[in-house]
Amino acid sequence: MKEILFTGSGVALVTPFDENRNINYEELEKLIEFQIENKTDAIIACGTTGESSTMTEKEHLDVIGFIIDKVAGRIPVIAGTGSNDTRTAVELSVHAKELGADGILLITPYYNKTSQKGLVEHYNYIANEAKIPAIVYNVPSRTGLNILPETYLEISKNPYIVATKEANGNAGALAHTISLCGNNLHVYSGEDNMTLPIIAMGGLGIISVFANALPKEMHNLAQAALDGDLAAARALSNEYLDLMDGFFMDVNPIAIKDAMNQMGLVCGPCRMPLTSMTDANHAKMQALLQKHGLI
Numbered sequence: 680m681k682e683i684l685f686t687g688s689g690v691a692l693v694t695p696f697d698e699n700r701n702i703n704y705e706e707l708e709k710l711i712e713f714q715i716e717n718k719t720d721a722i723i724a725c726g727t728t729g730e731s732s733t734m735t736e737k738e739h740l741d742v743i744g745f746i747i748d749k750v751a752g753r754i755p756v757i758a759g760t761g762s763n764d765t766r767t768a769v770e771l772s773v774h775a776k777e778l779g780a781d782g783i784l785l786i787t788p789y790y791n792k793t794s795q796k797g798l799v800e801h802y803n804y805i806a807n808e809a810k811i812p813a814i815v816y817n818v819p820s821r822t823g824l825n826i827l828p829e830t831y832l833e834i835s836k837n838p839y840i841v842a843t844k845e846a847n848g849n850a851g852a853l854a855h856t857i858s859l860c861g862n863n864l865h866v867y868s869g870e871d872n873m874t875l876p877i878i879a880m881g882g883l884g885i886i887s888v889f890a891n892a893l894p895k896e897m898h899n900l901a902q903a904a905l906d907g908d909l910a911a912a913r914a915l916s917n918e919y920l921d922l923m924d925g926f927f928m929d930v931n932p933i934a935i936k937d938a939m940n941q942m943g944l945v946c947g948p949c950r951m952p953l954t955s956m957t958d959a960n961h962a963k964m965q966a967l968l969q970k971h972g973l974i
Contacts, residue, residue, distance in 0.1 A: 680862040681841040682812050684782045685755045686883045686905060688897040689721035689867070690714050690890040691728040693932050693939065694742060695946035702738060704745060706945045710891075711749045713944065717894040719754065720884065720901075722746060726759035726784055727821065728888050728932045733950040739771065744778045760809075761786035761816060765801050772809035782812040784844065784886075789822035795830045806839035813839050814886075818846040818869060828855040835864035844869040844886045850876065857881050871897070871923040875916045878904035889923050891935050892942060892973070925967045929956050937964050941974050 692714070695706040714722060724746045725731040725739050734742070743758045750756050758775035760783045762768040772783045785805060787793075793801060806813050815834065819825040825847055834840050845853055846869030857866060857880060868877035871889040878884065878901065890897040896919060904912035926935045930953060937956050939946050941964065948955065956964065968974040 681838075681865060683865060683883065684757060684812055684814065684841065685721035687720035687901045688718075688884055688890050688894065689723050689755075689757065689886045690719045690894060690897075691723045691726045691886050691888055692746070693891050693936055693946045694725070694729045694731075694734075696950060697947055700948060700950050702742060703945075703947055706947070707742070707745065708749050710944065710946065711746060714890070714894050715750070715753055718898040719890055719894040720898060721755040721757060721781075722750060723757045723784055723886055724759060724780075726816075726886075727786070727818075728891070728935065729759060730932065730950055730953070731759050733953075736771070740774050740778065743775055743780065747779045755781040757782040757784050757814065759784045759786070763788040763791050765804055768801075768805050769808045772805055772811060772813075776809055776811040780811065782814060782841070783809065784814045784816055786816040786818065787822045787824045787826060789824065792822070792824045795827055798824075798826060798830050799833045802834045802840060803837050806837045810839060812841045814842040814844055814867065815840060816844040816846075816869065818844075820846070820848075828852055828859050831856045831864055832859040835860040841865060842867060842883070845877070845882075846870050846873075848873075850880070853877070854880060871926070872916070872920055874901055875904050875909075875912050878912075879909070888926055888931060888935050889919070891932075892926070892938050892944065893919065893922070919971075922967055922971060925964060928960055928963065934960070934964065937961060938968060938973075941965060941968055 760771035842865035
C-alpha cells in the first residue's frame, strides 16, 4: 500500500491579500490557526484556491514555507507545485520538499496540455526528480485535459505517486480507476459535493474549498463517511449542499473569499484577473450565510 498523506478533510487554503493585493501574512497565520483549531486534517498550500497562478515563484515558495513553519508539524502540509512546464514543476517540487512539505499536489498540464502518453512521462519525471509523495490533480473543467483510468494505472506504478485529487465529474470512470489501481493509488474528492460518494467508493477524503469557511463541518462529514456512519454523513452533506454549491457560484476562489470576508474570516480580495462578485451574487451569498446562521 502506498503512503497515506492524510485521511478526512484537507483544506485547499485561500491566500489572503491586503487592499493592495499583497500577501497578508498576519491574516494567513490566523486562517492556519482557525483551520487547525477546527479539526482540518491537512492543509494544501498554493493550489488553485490559493491563487498560485498569480504569484511570483518567490511568493509561491514564501507562502508554502510560511505555512509549513506555522503549522509546525501539527497536521500535514501539501504544497501545490504543478505547472504546464515540467521543469518548473520539478523546481517548485524540489524547493517544497526542502522547505519541509509532506507532499505535493500536481495539476495536469493546462493550455498546452499533452497526450495520455505525455501525462505518464510528465508525472513520472517530476516524481522521480523530486522524490516526495505526490497527489496528481485531475480537473478537466479547468485544464481541458482528463486523466483516463488506464493512464492512472500506469502512473500508479511510480512509488512516489500516491494519490489523485479527482474532479472530473465522472463516477463511472473513477470506479474503473479504483478497480484498476487498488491500493497503489489513493483517491481524494476534488469536489465538495462529491465527498460522500467518493469516500463510499473507497476514497480517503476531500481536498476542500468549503472547509475554508466550515472546517469542522467538513471534517465531521468526511470522518463520518470514513467511519461507515453513512446516515450522519448523508445528513451533513444534505444540510450543507447549498453552501457547497454556492461557494462555486463564481470562479473559484471569488465566491469562497466573499463568504469568508462576510463571516469575519478576513482574506481580502482576489488578484486580477479574478475580481469581486456582482452585487446580485454577493446578496445571494449573504442570504445563504444568513440561512445557515453564519452571519
